[in-house]
Amino acid sequence: MTIVLWDIDGTLIRSGGAGKIAMESALRSTFGIREINDSVPYSGRTDVAIVRDLLLAHDLPTTDENRMLLREAYLQELPGCLKSAGGEILPGIPSLVENFHRNDNVLQGLLTGNVLRGARTKLEHFALWDFFGPGGFGDRQTDRNEVAREALEAVESHLGREANRAKIWVIGDTPHDVTCARAIGANVLAVATGWHPIAELEACRADHVLHDLSDTERVRTLLGIG
Ligand SMILES: [Mg+2]
Structure with missing residues (x-):
């Protein structure tokens, strides 16, 4: 086997960048972030690490609630972003x-x-x-x-x-x-x-x-x- x-x-x-677009869109819609800090690497990393680092990079507390809110918003955004990202x-x-x-x-x-x-x-x-x-x-x-x-x-x-x-x-x-x-x-x-x-x-x-x-x-x- x-x-x-x-x-x-x-x-x-x-x-086509759908994952990153969905995550950034989730940051905007959930936390009202206007300027995305682009310093967080995505490649080869886990979503839980990316979510934590995105919260830190935008001076948001890394509480369980914030992590969950960002992840859920990301999952809501993802299907639409996949359709439009080509x-x-x-x-x-x-x-x-x-x-x-x-x-x-x-x-x-x-x-x-x-x-x-x-x-x-x-x-x-x-x-x-x-x-x-x-x-x-x-x-x-x-x-x-x-x-x-x-x-x-x-x-x-x-x-x-x-x-x-x-x-x-x-x-x-x-x-x-x-x-x-x-x-x-x-x-x-x-x-x-x-x-x-x-x-x-x-x-x-x-x-x-x-x-x-x-x-x-x-x-x-x-x-x-x-
Ligand atoms: Mg890969």
Whole structure:
């Protein structure tokens, strides 16, 4: 059994900035912020960490209530932002996720910084949600390595046994994806379809780095999936 854990943004899809637009719109509508402080990084980070840092960057108290209000407003804004932002499914993805979904020797899940409802909204927008089983999400953990542990736990509880780490592949587009794969002893295929150039991903010592996943046969060979 090979386990494939997918990142979402920059790996399966590009949302055209919908996530960031929705978060900023939520800051405006919920807290009356006029000038958005653009210093908070989003790439490869968990939503709970982004929400905390956005509150701090706008001098708002990081209370549980404020975190919840911002997250809920973000989730309300997201579907509309996805429609207007003009995102796309990345090359090779429809064929790969369908192929892995059909293959009884592959368990395909998610390892993403998105909160579960955000992940679902994004993937339903692109008609991809039904292809994925267990996953780890950015609802609770500020540290992506913890999300990887959550994904591994979800996979093992789905399987009812310990997973063979040598047969786990994380696919992602940022240095954080590489680091969190290593935190659970998994292999990692990095892909330069997000914001990070191929040289930066190679410097993180991913097992393989590709420009994109359009050569689906090569991807399957690299992952040892026939
Ligand atoms: Mg990503």
